[in-house]
Amino acid sequence: MTLETHRAQPRAGAGLPPDSVERFKAQLRGPLIQPGDPDYEEACQLYNAMIHKHPAMIARCADVADVIASVTFAREQKLPLAVRGGGHNGGGLALCDDGLVIDLSSQRGVRVDPQARTVRVAGGCVWGDVDHATHAFGLAVPSGIISTTGVAGLTLGGGLGHLSRRFGLTIDNLLAVDMVLADGRVVTANAEQHPDLFWAVRGGGGNFGVVTSFLFRAHPVDTVIAGPTLWPLDRAAEVMRWYREFLPAAPEELNGFFAFMTVPPAPPFPEALHLQKVCGVVWCYSGDPAQADALFAPVQALKPSLHGVQPMPYPMLQTAFDALYPPGHQWYWRADFVRELADEAITRHVEFAERLPSMQSTMHLYPVDGAVHRVGPDDTAFSFRDARWSEVIVGVDPSPERAEEITSWTKAYWDALHPYSAGGAYVNFMMEEGQDRVQATYRDNYARLVEVKNRYDPTNLFHINQNIRPAPVPPPQVAH
Incomplete structure (x- = not known):
């Protein structure tokens, strides 16, 4: 049995009040792609063609404000929410069925500071974008081995590649991230600000929010x-x-x-x-x-x-x-x-x-x-x-x-x-292999990841990933 799913495509905005969808669409600078639109099928294509999913809508976010609006809409409407950067994920976790996809693919800016040897990378970039920009200055950021891989997915999972032995994982060269959280707030996480969140995103995947910007340390590699x-x-x-x-x-x-x-x-x-x-x-x-x-x-x-x-x-x-x-x-x-x-x-x-x-x-x-x-x-x-x-x-x-x-x-x-x-x-x-495999991968770090998840995404809005499940909140004690 393959991973391909055969199912009826959802109707545009299926199950949602039409006026709420129209209000959401009006908030966005980027397009809201829905079933029946000319570019819907193309927008649903994944790097791994073994997997087929049919979102109710895809928000091709033009900027951070679009991401905030999309996270807020998914939370308020209780929609499944997936985040797409490069779309390379083997398990097809860049899409979801019957929900909303935050598509960052139009956010492709890269800014290199050659004196500081740092690189600011937008959340929709692929590594070819980064290599093109940094190579002009004789620099490189440690990444993977295929240039079409998304920066976000590879980084948030760790980042193994050609330069790992010399310069470490991609996350070992990550200095900061800007994120949209489940409650719609935008925060910067680094060693000083939200250090618990910064610890978690370095290997914990997309469990904690939508990263709209990465700041990396670059190295003299030409x-x-x-x-x-x-x-x-x-x-x-x-x-x-x-x-x-x-x-x-x-x-x-x-x-x-x-x-x-x-x-x-x-x-x-x-x-x-x-x-x-x-x-x-x-x-x-x-x-x-x-x-x-x-x-x-x-x-x-x-x-x-x-x-x-x-x-x-x-x-x-x-x-x-x-x-x-x-x-x-x-x-x-x-x-x-x-x-x-x-x-x-x-x-x-x-x-x-x-x-x-x-x-x-x-x-x-x-x-x-x-x-x-x-x-x-x-x-x-x-x-x-x-x-x-x-x-x-x-x-x-x-x-x-x-x-x-x-x-x-x-x-x-x-x-x-x-x-x-x-x-x-x-x-x-990893494909979608079950919770035991996720816990085996994080070992003793899993409990700490759950604590961070409880703090920043207690309702598990961001669950279409190798999921860190928040701990259930105990019911309040009733005095007798």
Whole structure:
């Protein structure tokens, strides 16, 4: 069974007094998109085409005032409320059925302060917007690996990517957020103002409000030495055993995520490798170029089939996977944090790599060490600072006819490897998997997250996410 839902589309403003919808619409500077409007279907498209949802209305908010009006309307009308930034969320949590979607996609401003090395980013930006703006000043903000990913979703979940070992998670470089809360207030959260809220949004997802602006610390990253190194799949066990020792001991300027993949039949890959199943590491070295040859010498000594590492602008690396993973494919995700790659786990990995069901299906191991480990497990809501890798298994294919096949492979792969995991998962790699998985991901931080939720969103208006459920309020004591 796939995640696709087959249901009648809602009527515009279904179940609401028409005059209240018209008053709401008149408050907005941006358009209110409803079923039957020419752009409704396009506005409902998600990055993961396996999921289909039909909101009653989509408010494409032009500014913060539109967001305030939308939050207020959803609260007063008791509507399901979803928040859409880039729309990349694997579980389709950027939309909701029969409710209101706050769509931030038209808010795409980025302002760089090169002297302070800070970047102010609007809530609807994708990382390509940020990279374009910062690269002009020789700067970068640590983010993910695909430039079309939304800034908001990736940041609020933690933010793993090419620069994590050197500069930490995206949230470790977050200085402040501006938010619209469930009661309609606008607040700035940082180390001095609403520090409890600032702690919670660094890994706690979209549970606490709508972030309309992010302030990030940027770093001097311009040209990196990066690209893939590939080996035949029959050497996967050997390469994984080497990788688990090599990377944690390497300088933090070197990042590399391990992957199983099918080589795309396109440049820059040589024709002899096209459509071959391989294992590999995608590298990003942001240190002294003079040290690169010595650093990669042990990699070359393993005699890879392809060593495609070369100097490139950092945004070039960030866009390298965009064409392979465009919007509109079928996706099914499963993930775990991993503390060690045991030999038994490696054996199971190889078994499932041999059965990669489609060209885009893959497994990645993202390193979680270096600078990430220098932040305590309770310093932010992101709990798994003691992990070594974030593992993600994804079945991907353009065709809806293969949705069941890629889903089954992903689930079976995850079932086989989960016993070797640390127990929780990176929330940005999770589907809707139930409350136990959410609590396992936040561990001892979950109780504190509930306290923050009770303070800022006690009615759980923001619940279409990996939800932190507010604690029920005990009934008042009646004197007898």
